[in-house]
Amino acid sequence: MLEDKMNNQKQKEYNKLSYKLIPDDYLDSSGKIKEEFKYKINIPELKIKDSKFIPNSGDKFETMLFLPPNSNRIAEGGLRIKGLFKFSYKKVKSDFEENKNNASENDGIWYICDLDGNPAIPAPDDLQEKINQYTSNLSPTTFLPLITVITVVYNGAKYLEDTIKSVINQTYPNVEYIIIDGGSTDGTIDIIKKYEDYIDYWVSEPDRGIYDAMNKGIDLVTGEWINFMNAGDKFFNDNTIFFIYQNVKSFDSNYDIVYGKAGVIDEKRELVSIQGLNERESFRKLKKYMSIPHQSTFYRLEFFKKIGKYDDNLKLAGDYEILLRNYKNLQVRFIDSILSLMLSNGIAAKLIDLTINEFTESKLKNKEQINLPLWYIKTCHIFMITKSKIKKFISFMNNSFLR
Numbered sequence: 001m002l003e004d005k006m007n008n009q010k011q012k013e014y015n016k017l018s019y020k021l022i023p024d025d026y027l028d029s030s031g032k033i034k035e036e037f038k039y040k041i042n043i044p045e046l047k048i049k050d051s052k053f054i055p056n057s058g059d060k061f062e063t064m065l066f067l068p069p070n071s072n073r074i075a076e077g078g079l080r081i082k083g084l085f086k087f088s089y090k091k092v093k094s095d096f097e098e099n100k101n102n103a104s105e106n107d108g109i110w111y112i113c114d115l116d117g118n119p120a121i122p123a124p125d126d127l128q129e130k131i132n133q134y135t136s137n138l139s140p141t142t143f144l145p146l147i148t149v150i151t152v153v154y155n156g157a158k159y160l161e162d163t164i165k166s167v168i169n170q171t172y173p174n175v176e177y178i179i180i181d182g183g184s185t186d187g188t189i190d191i192i193k194k195y196e197d198y199i200d201y202w203v204s205e206p207d208r209g210i211y212d213a214m215n216k217g218i219d220l221v222t223g224e225w226i227n228f229m230n231a232g233d234k235f236f237n238d239n240t241i242f243f244i245y246q247n248v249k250s251f252d253s254n255y256d257i258v259y260g261k262a263g264v265i266d267e268k269r270e271l272v273s274i275q276g277l278n279e280r281e282s283f284r285k286l287k288k289y290m291s292i293p294h295q296s297t298f299y300r301l302e303f304f305k306k307i308g309k310y311d312d313n314l315k316l317a318g319d320y321e322i323l324l325r326n327y328k329n330l331q332v333r334f335i336d337s338i339l340s341l342m343l344s345n346g347i348a349a350k351l352i353d354l355t356i357n358e359f360t361e362s363k364l365k366n367k368e369q370i371n372l373p374l375w376y377i378k379t380c381h382i383f384m385i386t387k388s389k390i391k392k393f394i395s396f397m398n399n400s401f402l403r
Contacts, residue, residue: 016130017144017174018084019112019123021065032081038066045120046087046112053115053222060308063115064219070205074183077193078201086176086200088113088224089123089131091142108142115301117145117224134173138246145251146174147241147298148223152213154182156231159343160191166234168198172241176200176223180213188231211310211318218309225251225258225298228319233295233342236263240339244298248335256303256331257323260339262293272344279334286327287370288380289359290320295340316351317358324366356384 026037039051047054053063065080079085093108110131111119123131135141149167153160167177179192179202192202201220207213214228229235244258245251251258261276275293277285285291307326310318323330360381363370367377 016134017089017127018079018086019127020083021085022083027083033083041065046114047120056116056305059305061219061305063221066201067203067205067216067220072183072206074181074204075189075193076201076203077196078178078199079197080201084200085222086146086174087222088117088146089144089174090117090119092119110144115222144174145224145245146176146222147172147245147251148176148178148221148226148301150214150217150221150226150228151177151179151230152182152210152217152228153179153184153188153231154213155184155186155188157184157187157191159232160188161194163229163231163234164191164195164198166238167229168195169238170235170241171239172245175241176221178202178217178220180207180217181205182207182213208312209315211312211314214318215309215312218304221301223301225300226304227298228294229340230295233340235340236338243337244335244339248333251298253333254331255300255333256326256329257292257297257299258333258335259292259297260335260337262296263338263341264344265341266344269341271341274338276338277334278336279332282332282334283330286323287363287372289384290317290323292323292332293340293342294319295342296338314358314362316355317362320359321362321365324362324369327366327369352388353385356381356388359384 021043022033022037022041026033026041028034041051042049048065051065055062065085067076089110090113091108092111110123110128112121112123114120131144135144151160151163151167153163164179167175177199179199181188181192181202181204183204183206189204192199192204196202203216207216210230217228218226235241248258259276259282261274263271264273264275266272276282276296277291282291303326307322309322311321312318314321360377363372363377363380364374367374
């Protein structure tokens with residue numbers, strides 16, 4: 001009983017900045033949105049029409065409240081299915097408050113922002129109180145951006161729970177969590193359902209690979225910033241997002257991406273190395289290989305709206321290609337701290353030759369952006385493949401010797 005009460009309290013804390021977007025008559029007896037209303041939500045103030053945000057001119061894709069119907073869908077759930085949504089919040093002062101002599105940083109009321117970050121709807125009284133309660137212990141702030149974390153998983157039951165806990169235990173209060181599962185059969189869905197009340201939206205259905213799944217997640221984002229924390233990876237600690245928000249102030253910036261270091265851990269969860277270089281070194285090496293750890297990277301939603309989503313024809317290098325696609329204009333901020341922990345036995349490490357081939361394919365596709373001659377790209381490819389083969393040979397000889 002005590003554990004249930006604690007869990008219920010924790011759930012309320014996690015969902016404290018949720019906003020009930022739809023009326024009760026849109027919900028069925030179990031508290032879930034009725035299918036006939038699911039794709040008919042219209043809120044003009046937030047620019048929502050037929051459960052999609054009206055795009056701006058030049059946007060590469062539409063943002064939606066729910067993924068489209070899919071006959072192959074296995075399951076779907078989360079807070080959105082119950083009509084609860086999260087947004088960024090901005091404090092706005094009245095003309096009187098702006099002009100009075102003793103104006104205070106605490107004056108004004110909190111507004112729910114539309115997808116462009118514009119104040120759109122005054123937050124209801126209970127939400128005003130919760131936001132004020134949280135921000136009362138912070139230095140004066142007028143903006144509480146929504147941070148979206150996306151987890152992509154397929155048959156990842158062994159590691160998924162650690163990933164989920166690292167997200168839902170973040171002390172920063174305004175976090176949206178989306179999980180895209182590729183139709184797992186190993187118990188992954190059971191783990192997701194265990195934490196369903198802490199997840200804003202999750203779906204399980206077949207996909208065409210990791211970047212197709214990540215693109216589905218991007219389609220659903222209502223946050224100002226996006227982080228991809230896939231199964232097996234996790235935030236460095238529970239204060240990671242709060243640290244970036246409060247101490248670094250990077251979420252108030254106009255950067256395309258904010259990134260930090262990533263700790264590489266083994267099966268025993270022990271730290272074996274640290275990845276991540278400063279802006280200058282990362283940019284220089286990015287022409288050769290992926291020098292920015294995506295687990296420790298936060299992308300502004302506007303970045304994807306401007307240049308498009310991941311190339312889902314790639315299997316392993318989509319996160320590399322998208323950075324090269326905008327290389328000349330990329331605005332980045334480096335944080336000299338470990339922001340995430342990632343497993344050393346990831347799929348890219350196991351399929352190194354395919355990764356190298358896709359790196360080269362990405363360079364050729366975006367050679368005008370990175371300003372490298374064809375001969376140089378081909379020479380780098382030969383060097384990296386040769387280096388990989390030498391490593392494999394040495395490893396084979398060492399294993400043979402040990403036998």
